[in-house]
Amino acid sequence: MLKKLFFILIVVNVLQGCGYSPMYSSNNKVILDIEEINLNGDWELNNYIKSSLERYSSDSGAEKYKININTIYNKKSITKDSTGKTTNFVFEIETSITLTSSKVNKNFVYKEKFTMENFEDKLVEKNYETSNKKNIANLIVNKLILQVSRLE
Numbered sequence: 121m122l123k124k125l126f127f128i129l130i131v132v133n134v135l136q137g138c139g140y141s142p143m144y145s146s147n148n149k150v151i152l153d154i155e156e157i158n159l160n161g162d163w164e165l166n167n168y169i170k171s172s173l174e175r176y177s178s179d180s181g182a183e184k185y186k187i188n189i190n191t192i193y194n195k196k197s198i199t200k201d202s203t204g205k206t207t208n209f210v211f212e213i214e215t216s217i218t219l220t221s222s223k224v225n226k227n228f229v230y231k232e233k234f235t236m237e238n239f240e241d242k243l244v245e246k247n248y249e250t251s252n253k254k255n256i257a258n259l260i261v262n263k264l265i266l267q268v269s270r271l272e
Contacts, residue, residue, distance in 0.1 A: 168257030
């Protein structure tokens with residue numbers, strides 16, 4: 121019993137000193153002064169990305185950025201049953217974001233993919249698809265902010 125307690129105390133002390141910090145913890149410090157956002161492609165996905173970017177936007181007087189967002193959203197049938205009815209879909213999202221300022225001219229490309237079963241209730245299916253679009257938009261913005269924080 122004493123050996124187990126001693127071992128646990130050693131492990132806890134070692135882990136406290138390892139310098140662990142969450143991957144996206146530095147994202148809260150990144151502030152973009154967004155001057156202009158141009159959107160092309162899937163309207164719904166672009167609006168989710170734009171609203172997620174606004175969390176990091178401020179009129180701080182720092183470097184002003186122009187952002188061009190181009191999204192391609194495809195919904196494809198991957199499996200069908202014996203009657204020819206689609207049972208599974210794959211959603212492919214490709215997002216190209218160009219970040220331009222007086223100091224930076226970078227292009228970022230993100231590709232995401234998710235699969236979904238065909239629901240009997242089309243309202244539930246549409247809500248699930250919308251929820252996944254929101255989550256992917258947040259994921260894309262988090263990846264973008266992480267890469268922008270490495271530029272500065």
